[in-house]
Amino acid sequence: MPGRRRVRPPRDYAQLVTRPTLTGTPDAVPTVELDELLDGGDLELIDRWLAQADVVQIADELSRLPRDRRAVPFRLLGKDRALETFELLDPSLQQELLEGLREANVGQLFEGLDPDDRARLTEEMPAKVARRLLAGLPPNERRLTSTLLGYAEDSAGRLMSPEVASLRAGMTVAQALDRLRTVGRRAETIYALPVTDDRRRLVGALGLRDLVLADPATLVGDLMDTEVYSARVDTDQEEVSRLIREADLLALPIVDTEDRLVGIVTVDDAMEVLEEEETEDVARAGGAEPLRRPYLATSILQLARSRVIWLLVFIGAGAVTVNVLAAFESTLQAVVTLTFFVPLVIGTAGNTGAQTATTVTRAVALGEVRLDDLLPVVMREAATGFLLGAVLAALTFGPIAFLVDAPIATVVSLTLLIACTFSALMGSALPLLAKRIGLDPAVMSVPLITAIIDASGLVTYFLIAIAVLSP
Amino acid sequence: MPGRRRVRPPRDYAQLVTRPTLTGTPDAVPTVELDELLDGGDLELIDRWLAQADVVQIADELSRLPRDRRAVPFRLLGKDRALETFELLDPSLQQELLEGLREANVGQLFEGLDPDDRARLTEEMPAKVARRLLAGLPPNERRLTSTLLGYAEDSAGRLMSPEVASLRAGMTVAQALDRLRTVGRRAETIYALPVTDDRRRLVGALGLRDLVLADPATLVGDLMDTEVYSARVDTDQEEVSRLIREADLLALPIVDTEDRLVGIVTVDDAMEVLEEEETEDVARAGGAEPLRRPYLATSILQLARSRVIWLLVFIGAGAVTVNVLAAFESTLQAVVTLTFFVPLVIGTAGNTGAQTATTVTRAVALGEVRLDDLLPVVMREAATGFLLGAVLAALTFGPIAFLVDAPIATVVSLTLLIACTFSALMGSALPLLAKRIGLDPAVMSVPLITAIIDASGLVTYFLIAIAVLSP
Numbered sequence: 001m002p003g004r005r006r007v008r009p010p011r012d013y014a015q016l017v018t019r020p021t022l023t024g025t026p027d028a029v030p031t032v033e034l035d036e037l038l039d040g041g042d043l044e045l046i047d048r049w050l051a052q053a054d055v056v057q058i059a060d061e062l063s064r065l066p067r068d069r070r071a072v073p074f075r076l077l078g079k080d081r082a083l084e085t086f087e088l089l090d091p092s093l094q095q096e097l098l099e100g101l102r103e104a105n106v107g108q109l110f111e112g113l114d115p116d117d118r119a120r121l122t123e124e125m126p127a128k129v130a131r132r133l134l135a136g137l138p139p140n141e142r143r144l145t146s147t148l149l150g151y152a153e154d155s156a157g158r159l160m161s162p163e164v165a166s167l168r169a170g171m172t173v174a175q176a177l178d179r180l181r182t183v184g185r186r187a188e189t190i191y192a193l194p195v196t197d198d199r200r201r202l203v204g205a206l207g208l209r210d211l212v213l214a215d216p217a218t219l220v221g222d223l224m225d226t227e228v229y230s231a232r233v234d235t236d237q238e239e240v241s242r243l244i245r246e247a248d249l250l251a252l253p254i255v256d257t258e259d260r261l262v263g264i265v266t267v268d269d270a271m272e273v274l275e276e277e278e279t280e281d282v283a284r285a286g287g288a289e290p291l292r293r294p295y296l297a298t299s300i301l302q303l304a305r306s307r308v309i310w311l312l313v314f315i316g317a318g319a320v321t322v323n324v325l326a327a328f329e330s331t332l333q334a335v336v337t338l339t340f341f342v343p344l345v346i347g348t349a350g351n352t353g354a355q356t357a358t359t360v361t362r363a364v365a366l367g368e369v370r371l372d373d374l375l376p377v378v379m380r381e382a383a384t385g386f387l388l389g390a391v392l393a394a395l396t397f398g399p400i401a402f403l404v405d406a407p408i409a410t411v412v413s414l415t416l417l418i419a420c421t422f423s424a425l426m427g428s429a430l431p432l433l434a435k436r437i438g439l440d441p442a443v444m445s446v447p448l449i450t451a452i453i454d455a456s457g458l459v460t461y462f463l464i465a466i467a468v469l470s471p
Numbered sequence: 472m473p474g475r476r477r478v479r480p481p482r483d484y485a486q487l488v489t490r491p492t493l494t495g496t497p498d499a500v501p502t503v504e505l506d507e508l509l510d511g512g513d514l515e516l517i518d519r520w521l522a523q524a525d526v527v528q529i530a531d532e533l534s535r536l537p538r539d540r541r542a543v544p545f546r547l548l549g550k551d552r553a554l555e556t557f558e559l560l561d562p563s564l565q566q567e568l569l570e571g572l573r574e575a576n577v578g579q580l581f582e583g584l585d586p587d588d589r590a591r592l593t594e595e596m597p598a599k600v601a602r603r604l605l606a607g608l609p610p611n612e613r614r615l616t617s618t619l620l621g622y623a624e625d626s627a628g629r630l631m632s633p634e635v636a637s638l639r640a641g642m643t644v645a646q647a648l649d650r651l652r653t654v655g656r657r658a659e660t661i662y663a664l665p666v667t668d669d670r671r672r673l674v675g676a677l678g679l680r681d682l683v684l685a686d687p688a689t690l691v692g693d694l695m696d697t698e699v700y701s702a703r704v705d706t707d708q709e710e711v712s713r714l715i716r717e718a719d720l721l722a723l724p725i726v727d728t729e730d731r732l733v734g735i736v737t738v739d740d741a742m743e744v745l746e747e748e749e750t751e752d753v754a755r756a757g758g759a760e761p762l763r764r765p766y767l768a769t770s771i772l773q774l775a776r777s778r779v780i781w782l783l784v785f786i787g788a789g790a791v792t793v794n795v796l797a798a799f800e801s802t803l804q805a806v807v808t809l810t811f812f813v814p815l816v817i818g819t820a821g822n823t824g825a826q827t828a829t830t831v832t833r834a835v836a837l838g839e840v841r842l843d844d845l846l847p848v849v850m851r852e853a854a855t856g857f858l859l860g861a862v863l864a865a866l867t868f869g870p871i872a873f874l875v876d877a878p879i880a881t882v883v884s885l886t887l888l889i890a891c892t893f894s895a896l897m898g899s900a901l902p903l904l905a906k907r908i909g910l911d912p913a914v915m916s917v918p919l920i921t922a923i924i925d926a927s928g929l930v931t932y933f934l935i936a937i938a939v940l941s942p
Contacts, residue, residue, distance in 0.1 A: 286829025358757025
């Protein structure tokens with residue numbers, strides 16, 4: 001197979017991606033979907049659909065089908081296209097698909113995967129199944145995958161491909177090209193070429209471009225960059241991926257503790273890690289756990305499970321607000337009008353906190369803000385919160401004074417000013433503090449911060465009310 | 472320059488990325504930052520710091536400095552490293568930096584950029600400055616940049632590099648490699664090689680890997696894939712970038728309306744587009760407008776401006792809840808206890824809506840859910856909401872019945888059940904409907920949906936209260 005490029009006719013695709021809609025994924029046959037064809041049950045029609053679709057589309061459609069309907073169309077694919085499609089599926093779906101196939105096909109698909117993809121799929125499988133499948137591999141493939149499985153989850157070691165094409169500094173360009181002709185087909189990439197010394201220690205790197213454009217008699221050692229990025233096998237996958245994005249790399253050599261080259265991480269795998277990470281951050285920011293599988297392939301029970309924990313946290317926070325309100329029952333009974341502004345006050349405090357936490361969490365994720373920036377960040381945010389609180393206080397005072405009365409307007413305006421400042425302060429400090437004690441900043445994020453701020457906004461409101469309204 | 476790879480010593484870096492912290496960006500000298508050196512004002516120390524840092528670090532540090540402090544360290548960089556650093560900066564910072572430099576340096580930097588980066592920077596500049604700079608370019612460079620500027624903003628045309636190395640089907644592999652030796656240095660990439668006919672129409676593509684591994688006498692036409700992905704110049708940048716990620720491409724050929732090759736989009740530019748898009752989605756989900764510049768390079772006024780509009784929306788929604796509460800004033804006066812559960816009810820409804828909206832918006836962004844999935848998605852979410860509502864109702868009934876009384880517990884439980892179902896329904900339907908009428912689903916998202924749901928949860932609560940509590 002020619003590397004990891006997928007193919008389909010340019011003409012169709014050009015029409016396709018210029019559709020006026022903004023759908024992220026190209027769907028070539030929006031009128032007839034695989035789903036409907038399966039309802040019809042006409043195998044020949046399904047076969048024809050599969051023949052004119054490309055593997056990205058097929059993988060896409062399979063991800064939209066319920067679990068028990070994926071096996072039939074998949075089995076209709078030819079061997080090569082089946083493998084190409086399989087490679088594009090989410091590991092959770094790969095695992096479910098394998099359960100529906102005969103042993104021989106399973107072994108074939110498993111063997112056809114790249115070692116790094118195989119390691120990721122193995123994580124999803126019951127240990128017994130994984131062991132049996134690994135035992136069925138040719139010795140060399142088994143060794144490669146076992147090596148990867150030896151590294152910690154989420155480490156660069158699990159993400160890298162051990163099939164790395166490397167050069168020696170003493171080779172000439174002509175010798176290097178000869179070497180690539182022998183090892184190049186199997187290697188994950190030959191576009192970024194690490195250069196090692198005779199003890200396999202990384203001493204430089206070279207792009208295939210430089211090799212192709214150079215005089216054949218030049219030494220690789222004279223041509224290579226001696227200063228290259230690399231990462232250790234035990235580095236976090238996300239960190240490696242961000243470096244690849246930030247420094248615009250095609251691939252990053254991975255070394256062991258003694259600087260020996262052991263693998264390479266390519267940009268496509270880095271993009272997948274970042275996409276998964278983003279999905280996780282976004283889910284947590286919205287108060288849900290990430291699904292870890294395509295949306296339509298997720299059952300209602302799985303959806304509910306991903307949300308119930310956070311809802312219980314919110315209910316717990318809600319219990320606190322109930323107690324705050326109960327504590328101020330006499331004040332509420334005396335001035336029922338105060339009740340009207342409870343949602344407004346809580347909402348504004350919560351929203352300011354959410355805005356701040358979102359901005360700061362994102363800046364941390366992008367590496368724009370670091371841990372030792374706590375003080376300047378919190379000060380900036382408190383100032384921003386004060387500014388926004390002042391604007392809101394000024395805007396709300398008039399209408400409330402006119403419609404209710406001036407004392408209530410004073411209470412609401414003062415509360416908005418203080419609550420906005422405090423919420424912005426908490427919204428920026430909490431994610432940074434969470435990170436300092438080693439938590440994912442997205443966990444201590446929008447929903448939890450909102451819950452924490454709700455009650456404090458309410459207490460502020462009543463304290464100010466008592467101070468202003470009591471004679 | 473050897474393409475877009477950046478360099479630094481492997482040893483240092485290996486130490487660096489294995490630090491136990493999870494900071495996204497590697498900082499080589501965490502003890503001394505550029506900021507502190509600038510406070511000291513010792514130019515020689517600054518110079519030494521710059522000499523041992525790599526360009527990614529320097530760009531990072533510059534992004535953290537206030538606007539008026541960036542020019543000095545930048546001017547201390549040598550010409551080549553200055554350009555490499557400049558290329559890594561956000562366009563908003565590039566533009567501000569240029570204002571602080573002398574005309575001659577500005578021209579040099581501007582000319583040194585790739586045409587696509589130059590087009591992006593030009594968008595940030597006052598039209599007069601941009602025109603003058605463009606006029607100072609050599610004719611060929613000016614033509615390339617002007618071509619890009621002729622395409623619509625956010626189109627693939629603006630993103631692509633017009634400097635594409637392409638082959639002809641009739642060439643032998645040896646001829647193709649010769650051609651690359653002449654045009655290869657200037658081209659954006661030579662790893663993905665589009666193949667055209669004699670009218671420059673795209674007819675296939677080839678990886679440099681295939682070319683290097685093939686027999687020199689083979690014809691390119693026999694070696695190439697005839698089915699390749701491509702996109703039209705007027706395609707949305709985000710769509711192009713998602714395709715590159717989904718299909719694991721290194722580059723995507725861009726064609727005009729007549730299928731003629733006009734440029735190429737590389738994976739590094741695609742990653743930048745996706746990062747910006749994610750930042751936008753995350754910001755909107757948290758109720759803020761995206762900053763469009765690094766966090767620490769953003770002033771407090773700019774921060775406040777990015778949030779004030781959404782806060783006003785929330786205040787508007789808050790005014791609705793005030794009116795709802797005022798409408799039920801007599802009910803509240805009769806049973807003050809009802810007030811206690813107002814934040815709980817609103818909060819749960821809002822949170823369920825936020826969870827749903829977040830999940831659905833993300834699934835749409837990833838292309839897992841399409842517009843015509845409205846009905847199945849809404850039904851799934853309503854079912855999930857009902858399930859969650861039932862769990863919460865069952866959990867809260869006991870404590871409230873014990874601490875307050877059974878009728879109030881009935882009211883709260885029933886409200887939770889109905890509000891959760893309704894919120895999940897709205898939270899899934901609104902983003903999809905927004906998209907159908909052409910709005911970015913992230914705009915009609917978490918904050919706005921929460922605001923809409925708040926009032927409806929409250930109305931439900933009081934209607935149920937009146938029904939249950941009135942004799």
